[in-house]
Amino acid sequence: MDLLQKIKNKEAKIGIIGLGYVWLPLGLAFAAKGFDVLGFDLDERKINSIGNKQSYIKHIKTEEVGKAVESGKLKATTDFARLPEVDAIIICVPTPLNEHREPDMSFVENTAKTISKYLRKGQLVTLESTTYPGTTEELLLPLFENADPAKDNKYVVGKDFYLAFSPEREDPNNPNYSTATIPKVVGGVTENCIKAALELYNQVIVKTVPVSSPKAAEATKLLENIYRSVNIALVNELKMVFDRMGIDIWEVINAASTKPFGYTPFYPGPGLGGHCIPIDPFYLTWKAREFEINTRFIELAGEVNTYQPYYVVEKSIEVLNKYKKALNGTKVLILGAAYKKDIDDMRESPSLKLIEILRERGAGVDYSDPYVPKLPKTRKYNYDMNSVELTKENISKYDLVILSTDHEAFDYEMIAANAKIIVDTRNAFAKRQLLKENIYKS
Numbered sequence: 001m002d003l004l005q006k007i008k009n010k011e012a013k014i015g016i017i018g019l020g021y022v023w024l025p026l027g028l029a030f031a032a033k034g035f036d037v038l039g040f041d042l043d044e045r046k047i048n049s050i051g052n053k054q055s056y057i058k059h060i061k062t063e064e065v066g067k068a069v070e071s072g073k074l075k076a077t078t079d080f081a082r083l084p085e086v087d088a089i090i091i092c093v094p095t096p097l098n099e100h101r102e103p104d105m106s107f108v109e110n111t112a113k114t115i116s117k118y119l120r121k122g123q124l125v126t127l128e129s130t131t132y133p134g135t136t137e138e139l140l141l142p143l144f145e146n147a148d149p150a151k152d153n154k155y156v157v158g159k160d161f162y163l164a165f166s167p168e169r170e171d172p173n174n175p176n177y178s179t180a181t182i183p184k185v186v187g188g189v190t191e192n193c194i195k196a197a198l199e200l201y202n203q204v205i206v207k208t209v210p211v212s213s214p215k216a217a218e219a220t221k222l223l224e225n226i227y228r229s230v231n232i233a234l235v236n237e238l239k240m241v242f243d244r245m246g247i248d249i250w251e252v253i254n255a256a257s258t259k260p261f262g263y264t265p266f267y268p269g270p271g272l273g274g275h276c277i278p279i280d281p282f283y284l285t286w287k288a289r290e291f292e293i294n295t296r297f298i299e300l301a302g303e304v305n306t307y308q309p310y311y312v313v314e315k316s317i318e319v320l321n322k323y324k325k326a327l328n329g330t331k332v333l334i335l336g337a338a339y340k341k342d343i344d345d346m347r348e349s350p351s352l353k354l355i356e357i358l359r360e361r362g363a364g365v366d367y368s369d370p371y372v373p374k375l376p377k378t379r380k381y382n383y384d385m386n387s388v389e390l391t392k393e394n395i396s397k398y399d400l401v402i403l404s405t406d407h408e409a410f411d412y413e414m415i416a417a418n419a420k421i422i423v424d425t426r427n428a429f430a431k432r433q434l435l436k437e438n439i440y441k442s
């Protein structure tokens with residue numbers, strides 16, 4: 001196979017479609033190993049950022065992007081007619097849910113249709129977007145088999161082109177792991193497909209883990225994320241029970257975590273956020289219906305987790321009641337818009353839901369987040385809000401402060417000293433020994 005030799009010699013050119021959170025670290029990893037990387041996206045702003053040597057993701061340094069661009073190894077384009085230039089095409093476009101909580105496959109489908117227009121013999125295509133088991137072989141494969149421009153012959157997978165699924169496991173801003181140091185699961189359609197995909201990822205990833213098929217790889221990613229969703233739901237449920245019993249869930253989790261086997265800690269919070277955990281489990285739920293199976297565990301976890309922002313608001317109402325105040329007419333400041341600490345990604349963030357519920361109940365709501373100066377438009381929300389600067393004067397103007405994201409950059413002492421009432425959904429104040437009677441956990 002020419003492709004294998006080209007990859008081994010680092011002469012293979014890597015194309016990546018979808019220039020979001022997944023592509024940038026992956027593209028940089030390939031560029032650092034000497035591969036030419038060409039990114040494709042419909043969004044001109046991202047292409048221009050790369051052209052201008054700018055990172056558009058907070059935890060990826062602009063200098064790193066600059067170095068790769070200056071070396072000529074990292075480029076980006078909106079011109080999909082350049083797809084035949086590359087030897088491997090990696091797809092990392094979004095896989096969200098639609099308003100009925102069903103998979104929105106339009107991004108993957110449109111991308112696959114575009115590839116099929118340009119697919120040339122000898123190319124490897126891998127899909128990294130999280131999806132339901134079967135996507136690679138049921139959606140991508142038929143399109144690529146019919147990609148021959150002459151239309152009289154079908155392309156043969158494993159001979160004319162190679163196809164695999166390899167889920168992304170990126171954990172943004174995790175100081176202990178990066179794209180290159182997280183083992184990568186790979187499932188190929190044929191023996192040649194897995195060979196090519198393993199050769200590709202072995203160039204940049206510390207360890208590849210081959211599985212028997214793309215659908216086994218697709219299912220692996222779902223298991224990982226469903227495991228998290230279910231365990232987070234469990235501690236969220238326990239949080240509510242223990243709170244009624246006067247037991248602090250955080251103390252209990254810390255104590256249980258001392259068990260050296262059979263227990264992994266998960267932490268409660270104001271609700272699920274990010275592109276993965278709130279979404280991916282329902283890709284399986286949807287597919288399972290085709291097999292007449294109800295995924296009750298997944299649905300139940302979804303129900304508990306979806307309820308959490310409402311729980312935080314109920315808790316806030318209870319707390320305000322102690323001070324003879326109603327939520328209606330109260331000024332609330334939400335700390336943190338990003339879905340997890342120290343990042344700027346606010347997709348599916350529970351803070352957005354909190355704003356909605358609090359406003360519906362008559363509260364005046366502002367937010368403060370050093371990494372999200374303005375709330376961008378999302379599929380669901382279009383708030384015209386700017387981050388409030390965290391000063392003593394500003395904090396003391398609010399009747400209630402809800403800590404939603406525990407960014408390290410917040411000055412917790414200053415907040416504790418100046419806020420009238422605090423509802424802490426992350427145990428951030430207690431963790432810093434800031435224990436005051438106007439700080440409540442939720």
Ligand SMILES: NC(=O)c1ccc[n+]([C@@H]2O[C@H](COP(=O)([O-])OP(=O)(O)OC[C@H]3O[C@@H](n4cnc5c(N)ncnc54)[C@H](O)[C@@H]3O)[C@@H](O)[C@H]2O)c1
Binds near residue numbers: 042093128130131168
């Ligand atoms: N962000 C993460 O940490 C993470 C982790 C694991 C898995 N994933 C999965 O990886 C996939 C990508 O996630 P992401 O966070 O990088 O998404 P993202 O939203 O940050 O980026 C996706 C990019 O794809 C582009 N795009 C959309 N349609 C396109 C098309 N037809 N052609 C070309 N470009 C197109 C968008 O403009 C955007 O730049 C998703 O399936 C996600 O579930 C993400």
